[in-house]
Amino acid sequence: MNLTYLYDQLYRWWECHRRELPWRDTRDAYRIWLSEIILQQTRVQQGLDYYMRFTSRFPDVDSLAAADEQEVLRLWQGLGYYSRARNLYKCAQTIVERGWQPFPTRYEDIRSLPGIGDYTAGAITAFAYDQPYPAMDGNVYRVVARLFDCDIPFDTTQDKRHFHELILRLLDHEHPGLFNAAIMELGALHCTPSLADPETGDVRCTSCPLQTLCLGYQHGTAELLPVRKPRPKLRDRYLNYTIYLAEQDGQRYTLIRQRTERDIWQHLWEFPLVETQNALLPPTPGVPSVELKHILSHQRLYARFEKQTVRELPALEGTRRVALRDLDEYGLSRLTLIALERLL
Ligand code: SF4
CATH class of the missing domain: 1.10.340.30 (Hypothetical protein; domain 2)
Structure with a gap:
């Protein structure tokens, strides 16, 4: 050449x-x-x-x-x-x-x-x-x-x-x-x-x-060109989140936990989660919720966020109680941010 x-x-x-x-x-x-x-x-x-x-x-x-x-x-x-x-x-x-x-x-x-x-x-x-x-x-x-x-x-x-x-x-x-x-x-x-x-x-x-x-x-x-090998199949995951909300002294509080596992979103914070195997859990009747699909490089996520208003936040292991207005001090995934925008 x-x-x-x-x-x-x-x-x-x-x-x-x-x-x-x-x-x-x-x-x-x-x-x-x-x-x-x-x-x-x-x-x-x-x-x-x-x-x-x-x-x-x-x-x-x-x-x-x-x-x-x-x-x-x-x-x-x-x-x-x-x-x-x-x-x-x-x-x-x-x-x-x-x-x-x-x-x-x-x-x-x-x-x-x-x-x-x-x-x-x-x-x-x-x-x-x-x-x-x-x-x-x-x-x-x-x-x-x-x-x-x-x-x-x-x-x-x-x-x-x-x-x-x-x-x-x-x-x-x-x-x-x-x-x-x-x-x-x-x-x-x-x-x-x-x-x-x-x-x-x-x-x-x-x-x-x-x-x-x-x-x-x-x-x-x-x-x-260029020739690419076929992409591996995406893994489907089902994420059931609950956004607990409790009011105290005119402020709203919620529960979040940090993701520490070697997995997606490591070190970011999220709402209490139940991950299920083949489908999302059925929605709780009368509870506001939003359902989202989110594609990552190797995974397809199906997520539902439910907004549960409660008198007192439940004692859930590994979670932290934070004022809703302080939530932006914590790193959150894009999926969580979209859910917050739609639900709160
Ligand atoms: S293939 Fe790319 S580098 Fe080759 S002539 Fe076309 S535009 Fe140019």
Whole structure:
């Protein structure tokens, strides 16, 4: 492949089409790391709000490490995949414990931190320090699969290694940060999963800067790539929540418990729960309730929240009595927030 031509085409396209995003104007590894973690499984527009919130509340690793985990989870609320927030916090603490502030600079050190895989370590070292590491996100896998007309799925570690070798053949060792950003952006904006332009119906390849180099385009296979293995079946779960409400001295109180198990929403708080096997429990007659379906990456949740107004809160093991107005001090799942909005 003619790399000089590839870089020339790619960087010209980048100059015309790149989105202005705050984490692109910085070499601050801490901020780049934050943006990378936030943007995993999140659309850029939504991630942007969270990035602004996090960087204004926690401007550096020290302030994040010194925070309370609940505050971090609260700030993360609504973004889902809470293990990312817990790892973010753990990671900041590990950096401080090891005396690596403001942020480690070696790829191996960065890769050894909680929640940082090959992709994030590559992105940080390339964007912040301009070191020659590839940053392979889903968009880059797609572009690479199409450029090389490669029909190997990239679900296993071994498959990923193959793609890693392919991207190493393309990586611009003089400008790794620029190369990674440009190829990621090409995948995000131009070489998208569906190649038909939604406005004009034209196939995007016809206006692609890499068209003459792209084997997938030349062989007519681009739209079929990358190949993915079928997703495992979602596991169904049935969650029966009770929101107890009792009034005392003009204030409403409720019961919540923290999820400590190694399971979804670890360390978040929730209302008393009964999980059932094959279906939700029948609703209690005359009690206001809301039924919600919620899809996570590997699970489909069916949940009912019942609002039980009582004279006194029951003594339930492991729960904490809190004033309803203080509930926003606790990290709650998005599902719980939706139920609260609908029921209270
Ligand atoms: S020619 Fe088409 S498939 Fe190939 S990189 Fe460009 S947009 Fe993607």
